Amino acid sequence: MVASDAAAQVPCEPYIIQSGDTLRGITERAYGNGNFRPIFEANRNVIGFDPNVIEVGDVIDLPCSNTGTAASTVVIEATPPQPAPERVTEAPEPEPEPETTIAALVPEEPEPEIDLSGPADVRFVTYDGNAPYSGANLPNGGLATELLETAYGRIAPDAEVDTTLVTDNFAFLMAMGSEAYDVGFPSIRPNCNVIETLAVEMIELCAKYAFSEPFHEIRMTAWALNGNSFAGASEPAELSSARICRPEDLFTFDLEADRLPGRGGALVSRPDNGGCFNALLAGEVDLISMPFTDARDIITERGLSAQVAPVPALERGVTLHAVANQSNPDGVRAISRLNRGLEQMRGDGQWFSIVSRQLAAR
Structure with a gap:
């Protein structure tokens, strides 16, 4: 054909x-x-x-x-x-099911018309130690920094772009809360259509901030030991009694949207990805959930491919965005400029060039 x-x-x-x-x-x-x-x-x-x-x-x-x-x-x-x-x-059609497994990928609402005649200078803020997206030692400040600075410059080439790199995610959240900056990145976007399932901080994120179009996606996966009853589970409801490990400082809104963990289950945290793997191997948790690339690297480095199995029920994509406080008109205008710049970059291949180069540098 x-x-x-x-x-x-x-x-x-x-x-x-x-x-x-x-x-x-x-x-x-x-x-x-x-x-x-x-x-x-x-x-x-x-x-x-x-x-x-x-x-x-x-x-x-x-x-x-x-x-x-x-x-x-x-x-x-x-x-x-x-x-x-x-x-x-020529695959047969699968049985239809609600498209809820990738909550963050609900199509965006059409962007309203925004007057872009205001000040074009912009104050960005991001944080260190967040490879490959932002960091002092990353090429051009990291994937997110390079993408968004480039996108903004496409629409406002004469603007002064000031990007501040704070120490960590906590300092980033404090900086955005202070409204000292126009735009912050990277931020996840929870499914604001199911707000009743979200934690308080996620509800505040939905209510307080304007989001850019997604500029990248984190592929989340979950893993259990071979032979564990949760290995191969295809529906979140099958995991209600599981002990689930997520690394500290990683979002949990997607688990909350699936009402996990349920009765008899537990959400366990460890300082890093390796700590979650250690807990899994020691039988302290039933499964781990983290970005695919992080899990892949540890499984490969430790030679664990024969010991672990995927848990499809927790595989989903989580998109990354820039955000601006809705009370800051300069920030909202900057988000609109970013959207237009990203659209241009996707159209002429510059987005692909930056992403592929940044990921290859890891």
């Missing part, structure tokens, strides 16, 4: 990646929604482990439907550390 051209993303047919494409954009054109996870799952042998990075000229298969989220089996190998699922060209 001949791959569809750039103007025709057709379900059940192959498609050739074009300059400026994103999985989300392809999904919206082919299916009318932003749930790109089924395309990603069907093409991991082409795309690799990061849905943010797709290569121009690659041919991917568009599933016949994306109404459900396919459970995946992720294999961690020393070389190369990429899974190789079967390619699907």
Whole structure:
């Protein structure tokens, strides 16, 4: 079958990646929604482990439907550390289910018209030690810093951009709360449509801040020991009694949205990713949940691929954004400029160039 051209993303047919494409954009054109996870799952042998990075000229298969989220089996190998699922060209339609497994990927509301005639100078704030997104020792300040400074400069080339790097995430939150800055990054965006499930700080985030369009995604995965009753679980409800380890300072809103942990379960924290793995191996927790790249690195370094198994029920994408206090008109205008700059960068390939270079530098 001949791959569809750039103007025709057709379900059940192959498609050739074009300059400026994103999985989300392809999904919206082919299916009318932003749930790109089924395309990603069907093409991991082409795309690799990061849905943010797709290569121009690659041919991917568009599933016949994306109404459900396919459970995946992720294999961690020393070389190369990429899974190789079967390619699907004429797969039968899965049973439809609510698109709630990727809460942060609800399509954005259309951006209202904003007067951009005000001051263009902007005060950014981010924090150190947050590789690959921000840090004093990262190339050009990190992936998020380079992307957002570049995007802003595309729209306001004569503006003075002042980026402050504070010491850690706590100092970042304090800085944003003080309204001393116009825009902060990176920030996650919880699913504000299910606010009743969110912790107080997440409700405040929804109510207080304006969010940019997503500039990157964190792929979250979970792992259990082989033979554990939770290994292979496909629904969050199956994990209600699990002891779940998340590294300290990592968000938990996605677990809260799934009402986890439930009765009989527990949320356990450790200082870092390695600490969660230690707790899993010692039987102190039933499963661990953390970004895929972090888990992959530890599994590969320690040779644990035969000892752990994925837990598909907690695999989801969490998008990263810049934020501005809604009471700060300069910050809200800056968010609008960032959105326009990011759109241009995706269209001409500069976004892809920066992301792929930054990730390769890790």
